[in-house]
Amino acid sequence: MSSRTLFDKVWDLHAVRALPSGQTQLFIGLHLIHEVTSPQAFAMLRERGLKVPFPERTVATVDHIVPTEDQSRPYADTLAEEMMVAIETNCREFGIRLFQPGSGKQGVVHIIAPEQGLTLPGMTVACGDSHTATHGAFGAIAFGIGTSQVRDVLASQTLSMSRLKVRKIQVDGALRPGVYAKDLILHVLRHLTAKGGVGFAYEFAGSTIDALSMEERMTVCNMAIEGGARCGYVNPDQITFDYLKGREHAPTGAAWERAVAWWKQVASGADAVFDDVRTFTAEEIEPTVTWGISPDHGIGVGETIPARDSFAKEEWATIDEAYQYMDLKAGSRIAGVPIDVAFIGSCTNGRLSDLREAARVVGAHGGTVAKTVKAFVVPGSEAVKVAAEAEGLDKIFTAHGFEWRNAGCSMCLAMNPDKLIGRQISASSSNRNFKGRQGSPAGRTLLMSPAMVAIAALEGRVTDVRTVLQRSAASSKS
């Protein structure tokens, strides 16, 4: 059993008591809600006459259904409008802060909480959304939960949970140029599989992780859930503290000093014991692209689509289904596969540094979006949008044929008007390539880094981003 890890320390600090079932009643420091998974929870509260005892510990926003083009109310989609009205009414009635479009604070729930300094190290975080794991980048223990559990947190600020095992994912070395945090996590998923993390919390550590920015750490932790782990985290360090300092809800003055001292204590100690350790080497990671229907179906952009017998026998049925659904054959190259849609955004890769890197690739390439491709960029939050526009990133994108949108989840899950059509195939910076994920029951998704999406949009096909980065590096030297 693990001990002295950040997970163990945070768990013990938040454990209220053992429940008769043997599970732990766990206090939740920050509860985030959005319009899709909360209305039924509020209905359950009303049904039973339950109150919200800690309304200041819940924060709401709208992200999944908001249109990224015309945001005027009422929304054209009446079901979406009904959900907006529901969250507005619920937040008003129960005294919960709601960040609405136009407030400057709206955006994908996992992007706005960190950028406002709401997510802090040593906290427990819960949200009715599986990518809550993102907040682990700060050294928080962050769980995605279902709607009945959203009700539980609203009614008691606690969850009934069983302790997880802790697996350390040690990554050492320097990522090569053109290789990003997204490639790192796709590489880890490929090797540990989509279900390898069931029952675990993933601690990401090692020199590669230590060198990542907070935004990159968020990308990594965001996709821990795609490996089956309930949460992922990185120990807080100076990079974490520098990111938080001065953010709206971060502590200030003498409280800041005390906070940093406490945050340092909750990190896994040198004496931490893990249930399992897996190691990876950063130099071995290539720009990675998924070819199949599960996020662990990733391969290096230079590789060919793997043969069925390179997988465990239990996986063969899924692999056959993936070849058929994607219309891709074992042995064929992933590079060169034509795409129809390019999507840059989502809680995985919709932050400022993602947009900067994609814009840099676009500038270095110099071309415009291929005629056969629809390409759009959706900032993860209103704050990201404002910051990107201040740097002129929107101009770079639009000048090269990309659409520039308002903040939201958009085509990550296509609950708003942004959807694939028919058998269209997308190059997407999001996190899930499940069948039908991007709005068309037959639509296909290739997951990759925002830089790789940018180059795919321009070339009209999956392309190794290093070709353009090397070209521009060579020309800037000459």
Next chain:
Amino acid sequence: MSSIVSTIAGRAVPLRGNDIDTDRIIPARYLRCVTFDGLGQFAFEDDRTQLRAQGKTHPFDDPRFAGASVLVVSSNFGCGSSREHAPQAIAKWGITVIVGISFSEIFFGNCVAMGVPCLRASAVDIESLHDAIERDPACEVTVDLSKNEIRFGARAIPATMADGPRKQFLTGQWDAVGELVSGITAVRGTAAGLPYVRKFA
């Protein structure tokens, strides 16, 4: 609200395939709703439509399995998003218990909160259960949580669930909210001890 869940018997529906994710269980377009009512008819909607187009029949469309209450799946069932709409759709279709090789954690937790037990059995045993129901769709399957076994025909196969949730079902405490709310004084105590709740004062 809660009640004891111990033995559930009924006809079963086989659903083969690993890693069936929540987007396939209930496509995102059906998440545009403020209640779970009416989701049952949309369970596996896209998979069903696709099979129909290929001239095949999804088990949820197969009249031989209509009215089944036991769902028999494969491994890593319910991976993907935390949407409770997925188990809700399955439950509203008529399922009261799920049996498989393994489940995604959030899906499993959602099912506990709804009073739908998910039991694990070995790949070999699940295979034979799939075969048995396909051979004889009228066959009655009994899921016995107190004995940790599943019985069908003349066979009994071992089936497991983690101790905590198992106890919750057997004692009728799967609906956690009452218990959690009853501990509110202790909750306030824990909160008061957390430096960030005190704003690092």
